[in-house]
Amino acid sequence: MRYLSFSLPLLILNFFPSASYAFEKNEAFLQDTILFVSPYKEDNELCFKCHAEKKYEYMNETSGKQVKAAMHPGDILSRDKFYASNHKGFSCTDCHSSQFQSFPHPEELKKEPHFNCLDCHGGDAASAVFKFEEIDREFRKSVHFRLEEQGFNCWECHDPHSYRLSFRNSKDMKETVLYDNSICLGCHADYDRFKQFSDRGKIKLSKAHKWLPHQSIHFESVRCIECHTKVNENILVPHYVMPEEAAVRDCRKCHTGNADTMTSLLTIKPTDKGNRKFDNTVIINGLNIIGANRNKYLDNIILIFFAGIMTIIGVHILFRVIRK
Amino acid sequence: MYLYPLWIRLWHFVNAILIMILIITGAAMQFADADHPLLTAGFAGSARLHDVAAIILTISYIAFVAGNIVTGNSKYYRISKKNLFSGTGKQLKYFLYGMFRKEKQPFPVTMDNKFNPLEKVSYNLIMYIIMPLLILSGIIMLFQDLKVIIVFGTGLFIFTDILHIILGFLVSVFLIIHVYCCTIGPKPGSLFRGLISGYQESEEQ
Numbered sequence: 001m002r003y004l005s006f007s008l009p010l011l012i013l014n015f016f017p018s019a020s021y022a023f024e025k026n027e028a029f030l031q032d033t034i035l036f037v038s039p040y041k042e043d044n045e046l047c048f049k050c051h052a053e054k055k056y057e058y059m060n061e062t063s064g065k066q067v068k069a070a071m072h073p074g075d076i077l078s079r080d081k082f083y084a085s086n087h088k089g090f091s092c093t094d095c096h097s098s099q100f101q102s103f104p105h106p107e108e109l110k111k112e113p114h115f116n117c118l119d120c121h122g123g124d125a126a127s128a129v130f131k132f133e134e135i136d137r138e139f140r141k142s143v144h145f146r147l148e149e150q151g152f153n154c155w156e157c158h159d160p161h162s163y164r165l166s167f168r169n170s171k172d173m174k175e176t177v178l179y180d181n182s183i184c185l186g187c188h189a190d191y192d193r194f195k196q197f198s199d200r201g202k203i204k205l206s207k208a209h210k211w212l213p214h215q216s217i218h219f220e221s222v223r224c225i226e227c228h229t230k231v232n233e234n235i236l237v238p239h240y241v242m243p244e245e246a247a248v249r250d251c252r253k254c255h256t257g258n259a260d261t262m263t264s265l266l267t268i269k270p271t272d273k274g275n276r277k278f279d280n281t282v283i284i285n286g287l288n289i290i291g292a293n294r295n296k297y298l299d300n301i302i303l304i305f306f307a308g309i310m311t312i313i314g315v316h317i318l319f320r321v322i323r324k
Numbered sequence: 325m326y327l328y329p330l331w332i333r334l335w336h337f338v339n340a341i342l343i344m345i346l347i348i349t350g351a352a353m354q355f356a357d358a359d360h361p362l363l364t365a366g367f368a369g370s371a372r373l374h375d376v377a378a379i380i381l382t383i384s385y386i387a388f389v390a391g392n393i394v395t396g397n398s399k400y401y402r403i404s405k406k407n408l409f410s411g412t413g414k415q416l417k418y419f420l421y422g423m424f425r426k427e428k429q430p431f432p433v434t435m436d437n438k439f440n441p442l443e444k445v446s447y448n449l450i451m452y453i454i455m456p457l458l459i460l461s462g463i464i465m466l467f468q469d470l471k472v473i474i475v476f477g478t479g480l481f482i483f484t485d486i487l488h489i490i491l492g493f494l495v496s497v498f499l500i501i502h503v504y505c506c507t508i509g510p511k512p513g514s515l516f517r518g519l520i521s522g523y524q525e526s527e528e529q
């Protein structure tokens with residue numbers, strides 16, 4: 001009894017390790033973002049002055065007139081997002097022509113070719129872990145690649161002015177899920193944007209996912225890509241978005257004790273700390289997945305117990321028959 | 325002897341059906357295995373049915389507790405501490421060998437004493453400890469996104485998840501033993517008939 005009163009609270013506490021989920025990296029990342037001051041802050045301000053506003057205004061030196069106009073929605077940026085993004089250390093003119101410093105911007109610059117991700121990250125040692133070439137190959141198989149002619153490229157999901165790595169830096173898995181899903185929802189829940197690339201009718205997401213029990217909980221805790229992409233073990237985040245029909249509809253993919261069949265979100269091991277020898281790393285990621293928290297020992301105890309009871313009952317029946 | 329008033333029979337019928345649905349759907353989810361051909365039953369359907377049955381069960385559980393308070397059926401559940409161990413011991417001995425020696429029931433059913441001590445203990449355990457905890461842990465998992473629940477963090481879900489599995493398992497164990505013990509009456513089918521008609525056949529028959 002004494003042992004029990006001592007070990008029981010410990011056992012229960014074992015289930016509440018939330019604090020230790022914090023990925024250490026996250027603290028450093030946040031601190032970095034808060035303290036970050038771009039060496040190009042003033043230069044960039046020349047652009048943000050207009051491009052962070054809905055309306056802009058400048059003095060046209062040739063005509064001598066004050067020009068006021070509405071900024072094209074696609075050209076509006078956010079300072080906050082930019083300075084929290086992975087590209088925060090860049091100057092605008094690192095990627096854009098320095099001729100943009102004149103107003104109005106020269107007409108021919110509008111056709112300025114944009115860099116794509118591979119222009120910088122292809123073969124780049126610093127981002128080798130991401131395997132951009134492999135990502136590119138996967139993207140070319142994905143349904144989104146069909147929209148390339150309509151102008152769909154990496155940037156539709158990874159806006160270079162705001163994209164930040166969230167997965168490996170996040171303390172809170174749900175925050176990551178929210179961030180990553182907002183990328184998909186940027187088009188799939190915004191029909192105006194969706195229309196730019198596709199002439200499919202409006203898709204109602206809640207209706208399309210009607211078969212899925214506990215929809216809202218799933219949407220908060222699972223990324224769209226977990227079910228809608230084909231896992232590729234060579235890259236950190238799968239980019240092969242499959243056609244709608246091929247999406248995972250098998251609950252057991254996640255809701256069993258077998259981590260191998262799980263999608264990329266669940267197999268990530270942020271840290272080995274606090275591993276409680278359950279079947280998989282889900283618990284460490286701070287998510288609770290019913291069925292995936294299965295404990296083999298518990299399952300076995302249950303089955304053995306059942307077998308025991310059935311045997312006792314069987315023997316009892318036998319005696320009842322004999323002694324009748 | 326009229327031992328089971330209509331409301332108990334109705335409650336018990338609804339309760340038994342729901343519990344069986346919950347056990348089957350619960351086990352289908354718990355033992356789901358993508359690689360096992362036998363365990364490939366519809367998971368999403370099980371999850372839905374489990375939710376619906378659980379909500380109805382919660383209501384029927386409340387009705388059971390309320391009914392017991394209102395009608396005085398609860399008097400049958402009262403255990404006297406003094407005879408707790410000796411009583412259950414006697415009953416257990418009867419089940420283990422007494423009944424094979426054609427001994428008499430140590431606690432014959434009377435209007436004042438519907439349950440033997442073993443029944444009292446097990447019915448109390450199941451209805452007043454296991455079921456409330458099972459329902460509570462289920463509610464926590466069903467309403468994961470409620471603010472009051474989120475405060476406790478993921479640990480709470482993992483804890484309740486495992487607790488729920490253990491308790492659900494205990495209910496399955498209870499069910500098997502319960503149904504089996506109910507075959508031990510004047511005739512194997514007597515108690516079941518009793519719960520349908522309301523009248524318990526007496527031992528002497």
Ligand code: HEM
Nearest residue numbers: 332339340343397443447450451499502503506515516519
């Ligand atoms: C197929 C399923 C079931 C069958 C055939 C069955 C059968 C019976 C029978 C014959 C009785 C009358 C015997 C007695 O008074 O002790 C009874 C009573 C009782 N059963 Fe069940 N049972 C089933 C499932 C359950 C379940 C799942 C529960 C609870 C979780 C349960 C709880 C009770 C209780 C509390 C009583 C006493 C009711 C009262 O008179 O106050 N039974 N059952």
